[in-house]
Every structure is written in C-alpha cells, then in structure tokens.
Amino acid sequence: MWYRGAxxxxxxxxxxxxxxxxVLSSHLTLVEEQLADGREYLFGTTGPSLADSTLQAFFxxxxxxxxxxxxxxxxxxxxxxxxxDRVTLHIGGLKASQPKPEVLSxxxxxxxxxxGPHEPYDIIGFDECEAERLIVKKGxxxxxxxxxxxxxxxVVGTLVALNREELxxxxxxxxxxxxxxxxxxxxxxxxxxxxxxxxxPTAE
Numbered sequence: 088m089w090y091r092g093a094x095x096x097x098x099x100x101x102x103x104x105x106x107x108x109x110v111l112s113s114h115l116t117l118v119e120e121q122l123a124d125g126r127e128y129l130f131g132t133t134g135p136s137l138a139d140s141t142l143q144a145f146f147x148x149x150x151x152x153x154x155x156x157x158x159x160x161x162x163x164x165x166x167x168x169x170x171x172d173r174v175t176l177h178i179g180g181l182k183a184s185q186p187k188p189e190v191l192s193x194x195x196x197x198x199x200x201x202x203g204p205h206e207p208y209d210i211i212g213f214d215e216c217e218a219e220r221l222i223v224k225k226g227x228x229x230x231x232x233x234x235x236x237x238x239x240x241x242v243v244g245t246l247v248a249l250n251r252e253e254l255x256x257x258x259x260x261x262x263x264x265x266x267x268x269x270x271x272x273x274x275x276x277x278x279x280x281x282x283x284x285x286x287x288p289t290a291e
Contacts, residue, residue: 115164122166135174143174201266211248228282
C-alpha cells in the first residue's frame with residue numbers, strides 16, 4: 088500500500104489518528120460557524136457551489152470511516168451534518184438524472200481521444216522564464232507527477248506548452264500507431280522534471 092510515494096507505516100498512521108481527528112474537528116467547527124446564520128449552502132447561494140461540492144467530497148468520504156462518529160457528532164455539528172446530507176442528496180440527484188454512459192471498448196475510447204480536436208499550443212504559449220526556472224526545454228521529454236499521492240506514477244511526455252498556470256505534454260499512445268494525446272496539467276500541485284533520455288513518452 089502506497090501513500091505520498093512511500094509505503095504506509097501502519098503504526099505511525101494509527102498513532103497519528105487522534106491528532107488528525109482533532110484537526111478535522113477544527114475544520115468542521117469552521118463549517119458549523121459558516122452555517123450558523125441559517126444559510127443552506129456555504130456561501131449563501133441558492134444551490135451548492137464549488138466550495139460545497141469540494142468539501143462534500145472529502146467529508147462524505149471521511150464520515151463513514153471507523154471511529155469517525157465521534158468526530159462527526161450531530162450534537163456538536165448539527166448544521167454541518169444536515170448540510171452534508173443536503174449536498175450529498177443534491178449531487179446524487181444530479182448523477183441519477185444523467186443519461187446512461189455509452190460503453191466503449193478500450194480501443195474505441197482511445198480513438199475518440201486521439202482523433203479529437205485539441206487546443207492550439209499557442210493559446211497557452213511557452214514561457215521561457217518559467218522553463219528556465221524548472222530546468223526544462225520545449226520539445227524535451229519531461230516527467231510530471233502529483234506532489235502528494237501518486238508521485239511514483241509520473242506521466243512522461245514531450246513538453247509542448249508551458250505558462251504559470253498549466254503545462255501540456257504530447258504523449259504517444261501504445262494503442263495506436265502515430266497516436267498522440269495532449270495531456271494538460273495544472274502547475275500548482277504537480278512537479279515537472281526532465282526525463283531520462285531512455286524513457287519514451289508513452290501512455291495507455
């Protein structure tokens with residue numbers, strides 16, 4: 088089992104559980120205070136905002152966990168629990184209203200992606216100053232990976248666009264000859280480093 092690019096230390100994680108419960112309790116307190124004026128959603132909107140859905144994703148994942156009942160105590164956080172139920176119900180309704188997805192084969196899905204239109208590279212451009220800071224060059228192979236979980240699974244590709252907000256790699260497909268995907272990454276939360284010359288930029 089891996090977390091942040093290294094094996095999970097079960098004993099250390101268990102020992103840290105009370106501290107993390109305390110931190111979570113502090114976050115829940117902030118939400119409870121935000122809802123104290125009677126609003127249904129965090130920013131007083133008529134429906135869930137991005138802030139609501141973002142917090143809901145984390146809290147709905149954490150609440151069913153073992154020993155989480157003490158943290159998500161309805162006596163301490165009645166408004167937060169009702170808000171979480173409300174947003175979860177709303178999102179569930181949206182999911183149920185969506186049309187049934189079309190089932191594609193792996194090759195069919197790859198063809199849809201690889202043969203579709205893509206944004207011209209000059210929309211993002213190439214910031215030479217940022218490239219110099221990162222020690223990368225346009226057209227060179229680079230590795231991009233999350234800075235937290237998943238660091239051991241980088242995407243390798245040819246750097247074709249870069250600015251202060253995002254970067255784009257050309258990644259060759261293993262499924263189609265001459266197939267190329269353009270993979271966009273945000274700058275924040277991701278690392279970009281030169282790739283060894285013997286690593287070919289490829290993707291499934």
